[in-house]
Every structure is written in structure tokens, then in C-alpha cells.
Amino acid sequence: MPNAFELLKNNIEENSKLREPQIEAYRALKEFYQGDFKTNHEREVGIVLPVGCGKSGCITITPFAFKSKRALVIAPGLSIAKQLLKDFNPSTSFYKKCSLLEGNEFPEPVEIRGKLTNRGDLDASDVVITNIQQLQGLDNRWMESLPIDFFDVIIFDEGHHSVAETWVTLKNKFPEAAIVNYSATPERADGQIMTGKVIYTFSVQSAIKKGYVKELTATRLNPTTLKYVRKKDGQEVEVLLDEVIKLGETDADFRRSIVTSKESLDIIVNASIHELEQLRETTSNKKLKIIASALNYDHCIQIVQAYRERDYSADYVHSKENSQKNDKVLQKLDNHELDVIVQVRKLIEGFDHPFLSVAAVFSVFSSLSPFVQFVGRIMRVIEQDSPRSKINQGIVVYHAGSNIAKRWDDFKDFSVADKEYFDQLLPENDFVLDNPTDMERLQPALKYDEKIDIGEQTKVLLDKSALLADDPTAIDALLYLHSAGITGNINDLLQQVEKIPVTKVNKRQAQRQALNDKVKNTAGQIIAKLKINPKVKGMDRSFRNNNFAYVISLINREINKTLNKSPGERHDLNASELDLIDSRFPHIIAKIEHELS
Known part of the structure; x- marks a missing residue:
């Protein structure tokens, strides 16, 4: 009308x-x-x-x-x-x-x-x-x-x-x-x-009190000693916690390396799984899930592989993927067939899945907005208008060196209404990883001019800080602890986070699937460098395959040649063969790029 x-x-x-x-x-x-x-x-x-x-x-x-x-x-x-x-x-x-x-x-x-x-x-x-x-x-x-x-x-x-x-x-x-x-x-x-x-x-604190959004807890991974190597001069420099935080705020290469190093990735994966399983046990709800933020396409593949190695169903969405593939992954999420969804700002705005309860931060946010939007993915409540409900809890897991602490500061400085809320980062408990000094030292997959390899991390502490609502009295604080099921002496609440066991078969299967994704991604990068339409034919002289499929076939051919395998035997690759391909992959790609140039 x-x-x-x-x-x-x-x-x-x-x-x-x-x-x-x-x-x-x-x-x-x-x-x-x-x-x-x-x-x-x-x-x-x-x-x-x-x-x-x-x-x-x-x-x-x-x-x-x-x-x-x-x-x-x-x-x-x-x-x-x-x-x-x-x-x-x-x-x-x-x-x-x-x-x-x-x-x-x-x-x-x-x-x-x-x-x-x-x-x-x-x-x-x-x-x-x-x-x-x-x-x-x-x-x-x-x-x-x-x-x-x-x-x-x-x-x-x-x-x-x-x-x-x-x-x-x-x-x-x-x-x-x-x-x-x-x-x-x-x-x-x-x-x-x-x-x-x-x-x-x-304000966020008002929304929590009303039961409109989940109550948040931040779990910050604090390495008390961190060893990293700048390959430019080959010298190893040990860094204390204060220096780690300082470098995380000022050195972009360091920030990127710390979230892409194998040690740091494993620590965040293990901590996020630990938090997820605690929530699932407390709420008796197996539908709760992890959402992880990645830096780029390759990082998505790496993170998904890490969760799959631990027998958790994981997949990713990315703007590089076609909508049909992304829709299929999101349908699996809605059907509760996934434990973990990984994304690069793909699920930031407008995405609504209340069962996302743990936000694992593997990426680096250069400004406030995308970080707040990412955390927002775990803030939607499962039980409406039910403040203090155990199932309406959200946990953010991040590494001290990834500059996330500075993002919280940005939030406090910018949002006056939430300043007091985010100022109250009260320590809840510390707990250490099981045998952290025995962690295996692995080569990180870094792709920067001045690469930084994260070495052995010792005594990795999880500094778990509750983002408490603006409760003026100690009684409210105690009520919160009680509703969360926390009892006993505060000093006795220290506990250990166990490493998530990785079976050899899960590692091999996850590594094999990651190899397939890596081949497709790299083929796309080669096509983009050559400025060739991937959907048309021409590179393949037989005109059977389009350009994208042809480059994939070239990469697979070199992989098979390296392993002395016939086509169709990818499913038979063992762990040592997969490790060999990982180490030779840059050489294989360089050879193909030379052939096509």
C-alpha cells in the first residue's frame, strides 16, 4: 500500500x-x-x-x-x-x-x-x-x-x-x-x-546478561620460552614471553610464522580440541564445533589436515572454491557431520550456526573489525534468553605471539560501551601441556622472503582469562563460577592439557587428502601466473583436458615419477612416500613451471 x-x-x-x-x-x-x-x-x-x-x-x-x-x-x-x-x-x-x-x-x-x-x-x-x-x-x-x-x-x-x-x-x-x-x-x-x-x-556485557549472546572466555597460549631462526643470517635467538608479545605486535613476518609453524599450529589445535571436548562433556552436546580462522588457502589445507590427523572431521570454505563446493561443506556443517570448519573471512558476515562454540585463531587480524566479526561467529546462543546457561559459552583460543591481545586493546579503546567489560580479563586458571619439552621439532611451511622458523617451544602455558560481565559484587562472580561447574580452591584448579594423540593411519590419510588439495591449489596458481583461462583447452595438445585439468595431470605425473608409481596408486602411498613428496614438492612445481614458461 x-x-x-x-x-x-x-x-x-x-x-x-x-x-x-x-x-x-x-x-x-x-x-x-x-x-x-x-x-x-x-x-x-x-x-x-x-x-x-x-x-x-x-x-x-x-x-x-x-x-x-x-x-x-x-x-x-x-x-x-x-x-x-x-x-x-x-x-x-x-x-x-x-x-x-x-x-x-x-x-x-x-x-x-x-x-x-x-x-x-x-x-x-x-x-x-x-x-x-x-x-x-x-x-x-x-x-x-x-x-x-x-x-x-x-x-x-x-x-x-x-x-x-x-x-x-x-x-x-x-x-x-x-x-x-x-x-x-x-x-x-x-x-x-x-x-x-x-x-x-x-554493550556486549548487557547482551550476555540478557542471554542474547554467549558468555565469552579467552584462552591465550603463552610460550614462556620461544626459539626461532631467521634464515637470513642462520642465527638462533631465544625469546622470552615479553619479547614474544612485543614481536607479535610489531613484526609482521613473526606473526605470520608463529601461526604457520608446525609446533604452534599443533598447540592451538590441541588446545582448541581440549576446550571443545570440555564443553561437549559439560553440556552433553556433541553438536558443538570449532571454527578456525586461516591466513590463506594453503593455511586452510594445513589446519584441516592437523584436525583430521586427530580424527576430527574437518573441512574448509574459501572464496577460491566454487560456490557448489563451499555449499556442500556448509551443508555438512548444518547436518552436524563436521567437528571443525576452517575459513579465510568466508564465514565472517551473516553466517549463523549457533553450535560453533570454540573460535581457534590461527590467522593474524590487522584491524579490529574482522576479528570482532570472527569472534561473533561463536556468540550466537543455542538456548534463547537463557543467561548463564552452560551451553551458551564461547571460547576464543589464540596464541600470544599472533597480535590478538592488541586486537582486544583496540576493542576497548574504540567501544566505550564495552570498555569495562573487556578491561576485566580476570585470570581463571593456568594449565600446562603434557610434556611440552618433548614436542617434536618440525619444519614449518613458510613462504616469506625472510622466513622465520619457529623452533622448540618450552613450557607452553594456557592462560585462560574469563571475559566477565560487569558484575559489581563478588557474589555475582562466585555465582558465575558455580554455574560453570568450577568448585574448590582456585590454586587447585590448575590442570594439564593433554596432547591430542595422532594415529599413523589418520596422519597418512589426512596427509594424502591434503596432497590432493595442494595439487589443485598449486595448479590454479600456475594457471594464474601464466594468465591463461583455466576452463578452455589448448595446453593439452590432445585437447582432451582443459588447462586446469592438464596442469593437475602434469603435477601428478611428476609426483608419480618421483615415487616410481603408476597412475591410480595414490591411495597406496605410505607415510614415508608422502613425506618425500612434501619435501620434493617445491622442486616438482619449479620443474613444471619451467616446462610451461
Whole structure:
């Protein structure tokens, strides 16, 4: 109906089905519309809500605060746009779910998607939903044809993106429209801050107390002695903990090496599995899972292999993979066929799987925003509105040298509402790895000009710090410890984390599968270097295989030649043969690149 957001009678401010931040954000927007927007001609504001606090619901009620004639809702990607369309669609809408509107009339939603939508659809709409990619590019038909007053409100989901050039162009196209940015953090991955005054925030500690998000615990891996080698001069330098933390903050090569070294990777894997199994035992829920952040494609393969060696079902998603492969992995996750999902910023925004309970940080975050978004993946609750529930616990596992501590500091400095919460990193307990000095020293897979090999790590302590809510009394703290099942003398709570055993057969099978992934990934890199279309034929003189398949066959041929194996015998490779291929792999690739150059 025309002017639906002005004429339809709504039940928002006194609605018991809405969450506190949804009502308060609506009131803040309504006050802004009636005040600064009308009188001072200020047009852009921000709303900051933690993941899981009802941001999508806030977006659906925002046009009512402005009595909008026609609103535009912009998502950063396709998956979020699809979910927002469901929230506006009358049959599945947030309005219907929360009894926001009387009768059977709803605002008319339209999605911009390829050529399915025409101008007549938009003219008949009250709200238009799309992802930013649909409005990009020169001569974009919508940006060219729509009048400058077509929208009077533009709502950006994940509004920290709104400083990007494409988003700014969109704002300039509709100069009179109010702009509302929603985000869990107002900072982009490149450090830029979203524009507009933040008129409402809902703190993490408040969200935890209300039971909207999980209660967080940080487990920091602190090596008391770390030995590393700069291959540039071949000298070994032992580093104490304070120096490890300092290097982690200032030396990018060091940060990358420490999370890709075999020793450090094994420690994070073992610690994350330990935390997962404790949660599973405490809650009697085997569906709880680990999400791991990786640096790059090769790192994904390495991390997945490490978990598989320990008999944990693991897989990865990556933007380099086609959507069909990624969708298949995500379906396995939804079906609870995986224990671990590994990603490189692929599951950051809009991904919702509440059973992710342990965040294992193998990567390095250069700014606040992606780290907060990653941690947000484990913050969605399993039991709604159930604060202090044992199953609503999230654990972040990270290494002291990977610069994550500095990211927490960034969070405290930036978010005033959460400053006290993140200041309260209270020690809970320390426990040591079993026989840490007996850890096997392995060659790390580093690919930097000045490589740093992480050597033997001794006395690796797990410094487990609870991110406690803002409880003013010791009683609340004791209640928390009791609800978490922690009893007895604090000094007696020290415990050992066992190394996760790796059977020879699991290691071999994981290594063999990783080899297949490595071959495909390397073939893609070779094709990219040669600037050749991977899908066409031409490199193979027989014209049987496309270029990508042909390069894969060349790599496999050299692997078979190195091992004196016939095609089809990959499944018979033993551990020593797989180790040999790992050591010879760079030589094999160099030979093939020379042949093709």
C-alpha cells in the first residue's frame, strides 16, 4: 500500500516480543528523525549491536521510525540480502513473527536481482532489498534511471562497509535520503570508520546478561620460552614471553610464522580440541564445533589436515572454491557431520550456526573489525534468553605471539560501551601441556622472503582469562563460577592439557587428502601466473583436458615419477612416500613451471 510505513498502525515500542535493543534503537532513530534530520539536516547515523542481538529485526522496523515513503536496504553480499528479503516478505516476515502490525496488510518488498526485477516492480514497492554488487559498475541501469528522490531512507547492513567508494556513490545518488548504518563494529578491515554519528549502542556485557549472546572466555597460549631462526643470517635467538608479545605486535613476518609453524599450529589445535571436548562433556552436546580462522588457502589445507590427523572431521570454505563446493561443506556443517570448519573471512558476515562454540585463531587480524566479526561467529546462543546457561559459552583460543591481545586493546579503546567489560580479563586458571619439552621439532611451511622458523617451544602455558560481565559484587562472580561447574580452591584448579594423540593411519590419510588439495591449489596458481583461462583447452595438445585439468595431470605425473608409481596408486602411498613428496614438492612445481614458461 502507498506510504505503508506511515499509515500502517504498528506495535513496536510496547511490544513484549521485541528485544530491548530493538525498541531502544527504534526510539533513538525516531528521535533523530524528528530532531537533527528535520531541523539540522544531518542525514547519516549509526547503530552498533553485538552479533545475535536482533539487528535484522531492527532493520525491518527502521523505515517506520522515518515514516518512509520508500526505503532501500543494502547488504554487503548475497547471503545477507536473501535473509533480509525473508525478514520483509509478508509470509515469513519479522512483522508477522513479532505481531508488529494489525490486520493482514504489510509493506510491499521487492528484491533487485539480475534482470528479474523491472522499474514497475520498484515503483509499486515500499522497500527495496538488494546487495551492493547489484548497484555497481558504470552505466548501472538502476543508478542511471532512478530519480534522486526515489528513496528517502537508505539502510546499510554491516554499515562499516559504507565508507567504500561504491557505497559512497550510492549515497550521493540519493542526496536527500536519511542514511542508517547497522554494524557489530563501526570499523572496516582497512581501519576506516563508518561515517555518521553513532546514536545507539548495546554493550556486549548487557547482551550476555540478557542471554542474547554467549558468555565469552579467552584462552591465550603463552610460550614462556620461544626459539626461532631467521634464515637470513642462520642465527638462533631465544625469546622470552615479553619479547614474544612485543614481536607479535610489531613484526609482521613473526606473526605470520608463529601461526604457520608446525609446533604452534599443533598447540592451538590441541588446545582448541581440549576446550571443545570440555564443553561437549559439560553440556552433553556433541553438536558443538570449532571454527578456525586461516591466513590463506594453503593455511586452510594445513589446519584441516592437523584436525583430521586427530580424527576430527574437518573441512574448509574459501572464496577460491566454487560456490557448489563451499555449499556442500556448509551443508555438512548444518547436518552436524563436521567437528571443525576452517575459513579465510568466508564465514565472517551473516553466517549463523549457533553450535560453533570454540573460535581457534590461527590467522593474524590487522584491524579490529574482522576479528570482532570472527569472534561473533561463536556468540550466537543455542538456548534463547537463557543467561548463564552452560551451553551458551564461547571460547576464543589464540596464541600470544599472533597480535590478538592488541586486537582486544583496540576493542576497548574504540567501544566505550564495552570498555569495562573487556578491561576485566580476570585470570581463571593456568594449565600446562603434557610434556611440552618433548614436542617434536618440525619444519614449518613458510613462504616469506625472510622466513622465520619457529623452533622448540618450552613450557607452553594456557592462560585462560574469563571475559566477565560487569558484575559489581563478588557474589555475582562466585555465582558465575558455580554455574560453570568450577568448585574448590582456585590454586587447585590448575590442570594439564593433554596432547591430542595422532594415529599413523589418520596422519597418512589426512596427509594424502591434503596432497590432493595442494595439487589443485598449486595448479590454479600456475594457471594464474601464466594468465591463461583455466576452463578452455589448448595446453593439452590432445585437447582432451582443459588447462586446469592438464596442469593437475602434469603435477601428478611428476609426483608419480618421483615415487616410481603408476597412475591410480595414490591411495597406496605410505607415510614415508608422502613425506618425500612434501619435501620434493617445491622442486616438482619449479620443474613444471619451467616446462610451461
